[in-house]
Amino acid sequence: MDNAICFLLNNRSVTLQADPLRSLLDTLREDFGLTGAKKGCGEGECGACAVLVDGRLVNSCITPVIAVEGKTVFTIEGLRETPRFQELSRCFAQAGAVQCGFCTPGMVMAAEALLMRNSFPTEQDIRTALSGNLCRCTGYSAIVAAIMTAAKEGEGLWPASFDPGI
Amino acid sequence: MARVFRPGNLKEALHFLDAERAAVLAGGTDFMLKAGRYPGAEFAVLSIGHLHELKRIAIDAANVLSLGAVCTLSEILESPLVPLFLKLPIAEIGSPAIRNAATAGGNVCNASPAGDVLPMLYALDATLVLKSHGDQHEMQIRDFIQGPGLIRIAAGQMLTEIRIPLRQTWRCTWRKVGGRRANSVSKTSFYALIDRTSRGLGDVRIALGAIAPTVVRSREAERIILDAYRGKPSQRCTEIIALYDALISPIDDSRSCRDYRRTVSLGLLENFLTEVMRI
Amino acid sequence: MLEMKSISVPAGRLDFSEKMTGAAKFCQDLRPHGMFYAKTLRSSKPRAKIRAVRLPLLPDNVVIVDWRDVRGKNIVPIVTDDQPFFARDQVNYIGEPILVATGPNPDELRKIIDSIQVDYEELPAVLTIEEALSRTSDIIYGDHPWFVSYEYLKGDPDTAIHEAAISVEDEFHTGYQEQAYLEPQSMLAEQKDGVMTVRGSMQCPFYVEEALMQALGWERTRVRVIQLPTGGGFGGKEDYPSIPAVHAALAAIKTGRPVMLVYDRGEDIMCTTKRHPSCIRVKSHLDANNHIIAREIEVLSDAGAYCGLSGVVLQRMIYSVPGVYQVQNLRVSGRACATNKVPSGAFRGFGGPQAFFAIEMHMEHVAREIGVDPLLFRKTHFLRQGDLTATGGRLRSPVELEAITDSVCTLSDYYEKRSTPKEPGGKLRGIGFSAFFHGCGFTGADERDIISARVRLCKGEDETVNLYVSSAELGQGAITTLSKIAAETLDIPLSQVLCGYPDTGVCPNSGPTVASRTILVVGRLVQEAALKMKEHWDEAFCETESHFRYPGGFSFDKKLHTGDAYLEYAWGANVVEVEVDPITYSCNILGAWAAFDIGTPIDTTIAAGQVHGGMTQGLGYGCMEVLDMKAGRPLQCSLTDYMIPTSLDVCKIDFRFVQSESVLGPYGARGMGELTLVGAAPALAAAVENAIGKPVTQLPVTSEYIMELSRHG
Incomplete structure (x- = not known):
């Protein structure tokens, strides 16, 4: 069996030979040196490893790398080059939404995933979107406030969309 | 290192399964945890999460909803074809990132007593389509799931589709009881449907999760509830609850205790009978 | 304003x-050239002699490190010298390190660790405080069942008790709490030119340096410790990091490689320190005017298998447990009991959360017993500037408990909500209050x-x-x-x-x-x-x-526990409102409010972050975070089973700072990091008590516990 796996990583086409069941997290961190995504639990419980696959938030620690074959993978290292990140960064700074910083990259990816689908989120929408990203420092309030402000003041950066929920 | 086969289509997948025994990988949310416990173990894996043929969501002429086995929970939540009474339990599973990867078929095949997709499938009399190379079977979910982690699937067979007969008139009551509001495994769960037409109550279904090795549903009890509703005074609420009490066998574990599970499960049932059914 | x-x-x-x-490069993000990984073999028995350790045939590039490699002293240097870096011939808790395997491939190391056989001779283990105190022979630590035992007196309690008109007694129990910092324990050790450099996740670089000097037997000049960005500590990275740091350093010396030691989450929960479980008995004696004239308090904490910081934590418990109240006659005692479980240690609040839970619930219970409004009852006993504390230290800085209480009650609409009659049939609402302090800085002198x-x-x-x-x-x-x-x-x-x-x-x-x-x-x-x-x-x-110069006029007698127990105090009051579901017994937090006197905040945004984070941890401690032991083994060893609040579990938190200046702190600042956690659980417990009408005496207030109370109470 050919173990070559191809995907688009932060807008760059990449190919690697790897154990197909190797976690996407280990692949990103060890094979590509992208250490923004963190290993907090290795079991999909904390969200510190969250990245976007085809625009959706996933826990890279329990995503086998074969699952991203032919897909787009977007990490904090890709996001931080965008104007959307600049806006999130400004709002996170203002709200005091970063403390120890370990959950932050995953948290920012969760915010991006939300705003790409729902550019007018309610507080409840934001809390739901972050519910798989544990933070032990902030109590979430500042993070929720930061995302709320980014959605309001960053109008136009994310495609206008509204998620009606269920 | 595990040998992983990524088929181009369903036919190739079934052909592979016909030739060798393999673990089936869909979303990976449970698979990766189990695989992580055996680093470097030699086993064959069939990866099917990408197969478009297994991602179909459709309703046929007989009003049966068909969910492809590798539809992610998020895809089901976003589909306009899927009614609310199926979405409510799914919306409370795991977290957004888990729902983006976990599949409906995976939740069924894991056969966890706490699997939150299962009670509604029991209540709705869902059937499972099991395909193998050159063959196809349909099986009721209650026959498929044998116990915790135990499913009735033959060598070469794969779950490809979940078929759910729909009624526009179903109204659902769902309660998941977990230790927190997201990312929690059910301590117990309650799912009920009623079909109230202009002529009165047509049907009632009740499924209790996480209080026995498999979901608990009793057609006999449901008939008695219907009778009670239709005014046969011989069957009172306490007797109905006693029927269910005899069917459940909750356990103590790291998340809760049997006493709590029993009390709350039966409490939710009682609340449903008195507040919704008004028995 | x-x-x-x-x-x-x-x-x-x-x-x-x-x-x-x-x-930011956290420890796990570093990868120096030629780096080896390390995995730890841990005891699977709560108490046993090690007869033999049988290793499998090892690949050439895998090296084992154990007690034989400790050239210095095989004891972690922290307060009491009793915990070894590596178990030698006996293990005393499940998770105690026995050896470390180091090599280039972490998966291979895990397999090797799993295939090592330890031949144990099991000994009868002590698994609870009650077992420890009732055992008459085969004591596990020295010749008594506790590591430390303290007692102090204020005034003349015996005479006052004799004159009392009424006495009210309570017993409280609290469980473990896991720090659950998002970054697990992580260390990277590297030896170069005769100098050992250890970098990693830690709160106290000089503790780690001390540990390395002691284990390696090296001079200070040959040891260097550098903190890396640290993904949360909360006390869990106070003393514990000395152990992985020494393990990594010994592995680095033996292999000549940089060695990275990062714990798995399950391992981290299983074997690192946690908040002490406790049993606290409080008895108040009142005169005919409903004034407390004497109090007797007994504190028992579950220290686990080694003393570690348990003595200091116990000091803070017994100095905090009289609460924010002026009581002239006190008898307070405490014992930190030895059990065959993972050592308890530091966790934000450091004994305060248990103590204030007990005293604040007790104040509610006494007030109910004598039919007085619990807030009014508290107010008549509040400490004031110039008063003497339980240990007889003078409160030099302003004490604004009245203002703090009024502030949080206005903010939360406490009186209105408390006096609203319950609607029959529906969800049960309740509101609760707590007042508390935190002594800032190290104990005494x-x-x-x-x-x-x-x-x-x-x-x-x-x-x-x-x-x-x-x-x-x-x-x-x-x-x-x-x-x-x-x-x-x-x-x-x-x-x-x-x-x-x-x-x-x-x-x-x-x-x-x-x-x-x-x-x-x-x-x-x-x-x-x-x-x-x-x-x-x-x-x-x-x-x-x-x-540092010890301020003039301060003094503390460690033996008698008299004098200035702390340099300064920070004060606070919390209100929590809950709704209890009468069917599932789950407790939904509707709101949390706070007023804190931290003196002058050094940056209001950072201070607000401490408030939100600390209170959220306190609310988790109050109702959600369960860590049970079965036969000495923690049952909740993952972040799915050990539940900390998610973004959906946290309610709106509103707070005010009541700023009275400290006479000691810079710009009038007091301390604040721990204060914010201390009062949330008692306010929550009081709210549940108010909702269900049954006395709450245990933390965490889980749905299972509320069910039990509702049935039997």
Whole structure:
């Protein structure tokens, strides 16, 4: 069996030979040196490893790398080059939404995933979107406030969309 | 290192399964945890999460909803074809990132007593389509799931589709009881449907999760509830609850205790009978 | 509204950008050339003799490190010398380290660890406080079932008890709490040119340095410890990191490689320190005017298998347990019991959360017993400036408990909600209150006797000022707030002050990052060093240091537990409103409110972050975070089973700062890091009690417990 796996990583086409069941997290961190995504639990419980696959938030620690074959993978290292990140960064700074910083990259990816689908989120929408990203420092309030402000003041950066929920 | 086969289509997948025994990988949310416990173990894996043929969501002429086995929970939540009474339990599973990867078929095949997709499938009399190379079977979910982690699937067979007969008139009551509001495994769960037409109550279904090795549903009890509703005074609420009490066998574990599970499960049932059914 | 002092104006975190972009390098992000990994073999028995350890045939590049490799002393240096770095011939808790395997492939190491056979001879284990106290022979620690036992008296309790009109008694129980920092314990050790450098996740670089010197038997000049960005500590990285640091260092010496030791989450929960479970008995004696004239309090804590910090935690428990109340006659005792379980240790609050839960619930119960409004009852006993504390220390700074209470009650609409009659049939609403303090800095005179902190400031020719402290940046904002104090005092822009992560090779020892001492003690020294520098600002190069001086008039007798137990106090009150579901017994937190007197906040945004984070941890402790032991083994060893609050579990938290200036802290600041956690659980428990009408005597207040209370109460 050919173990070559191809995907688009932060807008760059990449190919690697790897154990197909190797976690996407280990692949990103060890094979590509992208250490923004963190290993907090290795079991999909904390969200510190969250990245976007085809625009959706996933826990890279329990995503086998074969699952991203032919897909787009977007990490904090890709996001931080965008104007959307600049806006999130400004709002996170203002709200005091970063403390120890370990959950932050995953948290920012969760915010991006939300705003790409729902550019007018309610507080409840934001809390739901972050519910798989544990933070032990902030109590979430500042993070929720930061995302709320980014959605309001960053109008136009994310495609206008509204998620009606269920 | 595990040998992983990524088929181009369903036919190739079934052909592979016909030739060798393999673990089936869909979303990976449970698979990766189990695989992580055996680093470097030699086993064959069939990866099917990408197969478009297994991602179909459709309703046929007989009003049966068909969910492809590798539809992610998020895809089901976003589909306009899927009614609310199926979405409510799914919306409370795991977290957004888990729902983006976990599949409906995976939740069924894991056969966890706490699997939150299962009670509604029991209540709705869902059937499972099991395909193998050159063959196809349909099986009721209650026959498929044998116990915790135990499913009735033959060598070469794969779950490809979940078929759910729909009624526009179903109204659902769902309660998941977990230790927190997201990312929690059910301590117990309650799912009920009623079909109230202009002529009165047509049907009632009740499924209790996480209080026995498999979901608990009793057609006999449901008939008695219907009778009670239709005014046969011989069957009172306490007797109905006693029927269910005899069917459940909750356990103590790291998340809760049997006493709590029993009390709350039966409490939710009682609340449903008195507040919704008004028995 | 007070006008905000310039020091309080938010300045923006200095470490923000590197953390926001994901560029910050945590320990697990480093990968020096030729690095080896390490995995730990741990005891699977709570108490056993090790007869033999049978290794499988090892690949050439895998090396085993155990007690034989400890050339210095195989004892972790922390307060009491009893815990080994590696078990030698006996294990005393499940998870105790026996050896470390090191090599290039972590998966292979895990397999090797799994295939090592340890031949145990099991010994009868002590698994609870009750078992420890009832055992008459085969005591597991020395000749008594506790590591430490304290008692102190205030006034003449016996005479007062004799005169009492009524007595009310309670017994409270609290469970474990796991710090659940998002970054697991992580260390990277590297030996170069005869110097051992250990970098990693930690609160106290000089504790780690001390541990390395002791285990390796090396001079201070050959050991260097550098803190890396640390993904949360909360006390869990106070003393524990010494163990993985020494393990990694020994592996690095034996292999000649850099060695990375990162714990798995399950391993981290299983074998690192947690908040002490406790049993607290309180008995109050009142006169005919409903005034408390005497109190007897007995505290028992479950210390686990080694003493570690349990003695100091117990001190804080017994000094905190009389609460914010003036009671003339006290008898308080405490014992930290030895059990065959993972050692309990430091966790934000350090004994305070258990103590204030007990005393605040007790105040509710006494008030109910005598038919007095619980808030009014508290107010008539509140401590005031100038009063003597339980240990007889004078409260020198202002004590604004009345203002704090009024502030939080107005904010939360407490009286209105408390007096609203319950609607029958529906969900049960309740509201609860707590008042509390946190003593800032080390206990008694230990800031002088044990720590003796120093800080240094250096001004270069470009007029930038380097600030050298050993205070660790854990997310709480230490680097930013200490730099702000230097900048404000020197009257220079914040950007002109440079402060990095602590490095024992460069920084003076300003003490550990614990005990809410960073602003009060270290911040004060920074301010003093900056004031000295200001006098020499015109000189091209200038270096100033300042040393801790125990303030005049303070004293503490450690044996008698009398005098100034703490340098300063910070005060607070919380209100929590809950709704209890009568069917599932689940407790939904509707709102949480707080007022804190932390003196002057050094940056209001950072202080607000402490409030939200601390209260959220406290609410988790109050109702959600369950860690049970079965046969000495923790049952909840994952972040799915050990549940901390998610974004959906946290309600709106609203708070005010009541600012009365400390006489000691820089710019009038007191300590705040721990205070914010202490009062949330008792306010929540009181709210549940108010909702269901049954006395709550146990933490956490889980659905299962509420069910039990509702049935039997």
